[in-house]
Amino acid sequence: MIEAVGLSKKYGSTAAVDDLTFTVRPGIVTGFLGPNGAGKSTTMRMVLGLDTPTSGSVTVGGKQYRSLPAPIHEVGALLDARAVHGGRSAYHHLLWVAQAAGIGKARVEEVLGAVGLADVAGKKVGGFSLGMYQRLGIGTALLGDPPVLMFDEPLNGLDPDGIHWVRTLVQDLADEGRTVFISSHLMNEMEETAEHVVVIGRGKLIADTPITELTQKNTRSHVRVVSPSATELAQALTRAGATVTTASDGALHVVGVDAAKIGDIALEQRIGLHELTPRRASLEDAFMDLTHDSVQYRSSEEAAQAREELKKVTALTGDRSE
Numbered sequence: 668m669i670e671a672v673g674l675s676k677k678y679g680s681t682a683a684v685d686d687l688t689f690t691v692r693p694g695i696v697t698g699f700l701g702p703n704g705a706g707k708s709t710t711m712r713m714v715l716g717l718d719t720p721t722s723g724s725v726t727v728g729g730k731q732y733r734s735l736p737a738p739i740h741e742v743g744a745l746l747d748a749r750a751v752h753g754g755r756s757a758y759h760h761l762l763w764v765a766q767a768a769g770i771g772k773a774r775v776e777e778v779l780g781a782v783g784l785a786d787v788a789g790k791k792v793g794g795f796s797l798g799m800y801q802r803l804g805i806g807t808a809l810l811g812d813p814p815v816l817m818f819d820e821p822l823n824g825l826d827p828d829g830i831h832w833v834r835t836l837v838q839d840l841a842d843e844g845r846t847v848f849i850s851s852h853l854m855n856e857m858e859e860t861a862e863h864v865v866v867i868g869r870g871k872l873i874a875d876t877p878i879t880e881l882t883q884k885n886t887r888s889h890v891r892v893v894s895p896s897a898t899e900l901a902q903a904l905t906r907a908g909a910t911v912t913t914a915s916d917g918a919l920h921v922v923g924v925d926a927a928k929i930g931d932i933a934l935e936q937r938i939g940l941h942e943l944t945p946r947r948a949s950l951e952d953a954f955m956d957l958t959h960d961s962v963q964y965r966s967s968e969e970a971a972q973a974r975e976e977l978k979k980v981t982a983l984t985g986d987r988s989e
Contacts, residue, residue, distance in 0.1 A: 668692055668846055669714060669815065673723030676709055676870075683709045685870035686723065691848045693814070696841045698861035698878075699850040702958050706870040707850045708746065711819055715744055727815055739768040743808030744817045748800040748824075753793025757784050757803055760792055765810055774810060782806040783832070797824025805833070815846040822851050834860045854951035864950075868958045878950055885948035885956060890926050892919040893942035900938045907932055918942070 669691035676684040684706040691697045701707050712718040714725050716732040727735065727742050735741045751760050761775045779785045782802040787795075792803065801821055808816055818837070822830050830853075837860060841847045851857050857864070858878060866874040874881060882888060891914075894900045901911045901919055909924040921929060926945050933940050 668729075669725070669727055669817075669848060670729075671710070671714075671723065671725040674710065674713060674720055674725050675722045676706075676713060676718060677721045682870050684713070684720075684867075687867065687870070687872050688723075689865045689872060689875045691846055691865070692863075693844050693846040694841055695862040696837050696847045696849060696860055698857045698864040699848055699867075700854075700857065700864055700954060701867040701873075703852075704869075705867045705958075707867065708819055709870075710867070711744070711746060711817055711848075711850070714817065715742070715746070717746075737768070737811070739764075739770075739811035739813065741811075741813050742815045742817065743811060743813040744819075745801075745804040745808045745821055746817075746819045748797065748804040748821075751792050751800070751803065753791065755792055756789050757792055757795075757799075757806075758788040760803065761806060761810060764807055768811060770810055774812075778806045778809050781809065798826060798829050801825055801833075802829070805836070814844070816840060816848070818847075818849045820850055820852070822853055822856055830856060854949070854954055858950035866954065866957055868960070873957050881953045882948045882950060885953040887948035887952045887956070889920045889922045889946050890924070890929055891942060891944045891946055892921055892929060892940065893917070894919070894933070894938055894940050896938045899936065900933060903932050903936050903938070904929065920946075 671687050671689050674684055674687040675682065687706075687710060699707050699710075709718060713720050714727065714732060724731070732738060732742065755763075757779065758775065761778060762772065765771070765775050776785075779788050782805055784799065784802055784806065787799070792800070795803065801824055805818065805821060808818070816837070821833055825833065834856065837847050837849060849861065861878060863877050864874065864881065865872070892900065897913070897917060897919055901913070904911050904919070904921055904924060907924055907928070910922040912920045914920055924932075926943050930940065930943060
């Protein structure tokens with residue numbers, strides 16, 4: 668388990684991480700999300716003792732990383748896939764890491780096979796593609812068979828087969844009871860991979876919640892309703908406390924009342940239904956809404972689009988606060 672309490676890191680007057688408190692629990696894949704510059708990599712570096720917190724603390728299994736007697740057997744991490752000696756072969760890169768930790772050659776060969784690099788084990792790493800670097804970095808993290816694993820952007824450079832492999836791997840590791848903490852900017856892949864997410868922006872915690880709960884509560888989640896008596900139905904739903912908007916094709920988008928309740932109301936009012944479809948917001952939708960105030964780098968066109976999106980969300984929720 669990874670536990671951060673009041674974790675902060677300042678560089679001069681700039682707070683890269685600001686009073687973060689969260690727990691990464693074993694048995695599930697936890698995604699770590701945030702815009703560029705949000706503080707994700709800095710947080711992971713503090714978990715590994717590479718950066719010292721300005722205040723607060725972060726522990727692995729109840730201990731600070733630097734106090735672990737055999738770190739490679741406790742925590743496996745991939746922070747920078749290219750941080751390897753390009754003149755070494757994949758085999759010898761893993762071998763020197765293994766020998767430094769008292770791990771035998773058999774485990775090196777086992778890991779090379781597990782990450783799909785057995786056929787190129789003798790090739791120099793300097794000639795690897797980014798996807799091959801990622802596989803080697805994941806293999807390095809797995810060498811000590813640790814109960815805690817952290818991967819920073821492990822999907823970069825991977826083809827669809829490689830992405831599927833990483834997704835399956837981390838889910839299998841979590842199913843074994845391990846703690847798995849993974850960051851990525853690929854929201855669609857994170858939605859398929861993780862069960863829980865920690866979202867930060869400008870160093871601050873924005874959300875710490877299961878993905879299903881995050882998307883269900885998002886204002887873009889709604890029920891699409893098509894009825895020959897749409898106006899009458901909209902009035903009945905509004906009286907029941909729902910927020911109803913009309914789409915360009917005449918369908919009703921209903922927020923605040925689930926599909927079963929809508930069906931009951933329609934039955935009570937003897938109103939026909941031609942369609943009743945729950946539409947759940949995607950993780951990307953929820954992420955964009957959560958972090959629209961935390962994006963540091965944005966073009967003028969993107970900024971204008973963000974303002975329009977915020978207006979739409981405000982119209983649905985009735986929130987007029989600035």
